Amino acid sequence: MMHSPPLQLLPVSTDHYWVSGDVAIAPGAAIAPGVLLQADPDSQIVIGVGVCIGMGSILHASGGRLTIGDGAMIGAGVLIVGAIGIGDRVCIGSATTISNRSVGSGTLIPPGSLLCAESAPSPQPESAAD
Amino acid sequence: MMHSPPLQLLPVSTDHYWVSGDVAIAPGAAIAPGVLLQADPDSQIVIGVGVCIGMGSILHASGGRLTIGDGAMIGAGVLIVGAIGIGDRVCIGSATTISNRSVGSGTLIPPGSLLCAESAPSPQPESAAD
Amino acid sequence: MVVRNAAPPTPWSRSLAEPKIDATAYxxxxSNIIGDVRIGANVLIAPGTSIRADEGHPFHIGQNTNVQDGVVIHGLEQGRVIGDDAHSYSVWVGRDTSIAHMALIHGPAYVGNQCFIGFRSTIFNARVGDGCVVMMHVLIQNVNVPxxxxxxxxxxxxxxxxxxxxPSVAALDLEFATHVIGINQA
Structure with missing residues (x-):
């Protein structure tokens, strides 16, 4: 049984979102307070048209480009790390973690999911050990 | 010493929540900070009397009208997408995702749920088609 | 090099001790760091991090440890752990440890040296011994992990x-943890 991680809605600031490094945001994107968009020195974040990013989410580009496709919806408290592509109109439920794994256009990801490119990608609750 | 990337502080909104497009909110609705209400150009959001919407939730009307019935309670970090109706007095637990599927009046939805249209993209990330 | 300790005070924090941050820490x-937080040499505290010793205190973060984006460190008013210096702490984090994005370390809690705590994992009222690798979305509570x-x-x-x-840590796990740590050393 997968532990459903707590949804922490206590961003450091509730007035602003933060941009650090090379981040391009298309007009019309909606970015909630407490969101952190961080691109490492060799990396970029590119956010498409009409994207929504919920409160307290963190996007961290590392080792290349992190792209969020047009119309993607990213719930509250989502963590996305790496040099990956999130496709157009992807819908990511709150409190999800995505690390070093791209997501195809139109995908719907349940809240609290873990998608990651470790040895055994384990988006399925069953794979929780013990 | 560590490279310090350039920083920008971007104010989100002085209204605590963010509205884009054709959004009608009945008097007395309570909308928490950090909520994103986004209606696409051809779409509307209509929020009924006495509705409560929790922190960090995102409502995105796409392809038509998204209605939230009178007295509906929407928890924190909820993601609702599409041209659908959420009935009167519906109670939606936190961190739930609802995509392209209407919810009948009086329904109680547990926290962390995923509700989506059967024909819509599958909830399994693996099945992502492009 | 930016050091800031002027986080907005909570109503009960007016008389809090100032953080002690080594000059070589980043x-x-x-980030918000308030209260009696003792940060060692070459520690990295990433953006969006909240380290608040306003209820439980003090906190110790050992040298070369890195605390990545969105981590929260906090402690209950009651409950302490014994640090490696034999003093009592609300939260002790050892040296050369990595606390990855969005993890929650909630005191009373002890995390040893050369540990890796993965994305969004929670450590509460627990001890995690030296060299442990804790992967993602984990809850560790009320136990002592050897x-x-x-x-x-x-x-x-x-x-x-x-x-x-x-199980014991295998070479592959260490490789993965090292990769994730690398993300924040850029």
Missing amino acids: VHSF AGKLVPSGAIITTQEQADRL
Whole structure:
């Protein structure tokens, strides 16, 4: 049984979102307070048209480009790390973690999911050990 | 010493929540900070009397009208997408995702749920088609 | 080099001690550090981090440890752990440890040296021994995890029997942890 991680809605600031490094945001994107968009020195974040990013989410580009496709919806408290592509109109439920794994256009990801490119990608609750 | 990337502080909104497009909110609705209400150009959001919407939730009307019935309670970090109706007095637990599927009046939805249209993209990330 | 300790005070924090931050530590300006927090040499505190010793205190963060984006460190008013210096702490984090994005370390809590705590994992009222690798979305509560254990992603470890049955860390796990740590060393 997968532990459903707590949804922490206590961003450091509730007035602003933060941009650090090379981040391009298309007009019309909606970015909630407490969101952190961080691109490492060799990396970029590119956010498409009409994207929504919920409160307290963190996007961290590392080792290349992190792209969020047009119309993607990213719930509250989502963590996305790496040099990956999130496709157009992807819908990511709150409190999800995505690390070093791209997501195809139109995908719907349940809240609290873990998608990651470790040895055994384990988006399925069953794979929780013990 | 560590490279310090350039920083920008971007104010989100002085209204605590963010509205884009054709959004009608009945008097007395309570909308928490950090909520994103986004209606696409051809779409509307209509929020009924006495509705409560929790922190960090995102409502995105796409392809038509998204209605939230009178007295509906929407928890924190909820993601609702599409041209659908959420009935009167519906109670939606936190961190739930609802995509392209209407919810009948009086329904109680547990926290962390995923509700989506059967024909819509599958909830399994693996099945992502492009 | 940015050091900031002027986080907005909570109503009960007016008489809090100032953080003690080693001159070689890097503390991102978009972080909150308040109260009696003792940060060692070459520590990295990433943006969006909240380290608040306003209820439980003090906190110790050992040298060369890195605390990545969105981590929260806090402690209950009651409950302490014994640090490696034999003093009592609300939260002790050892040296050369990595606390990855969005993890929650909630005191009373002890995390040893050369540990890896993965994305969004929670450590509360627990001890995690030296050299442990805790993967993602894990809950560790009310247990003492022996040194050198691997905690798989999604695991909920809330009884000592579970903690004692955990496998030992393998080379592949260390490789993965090192990769993730690398993300923040850029």
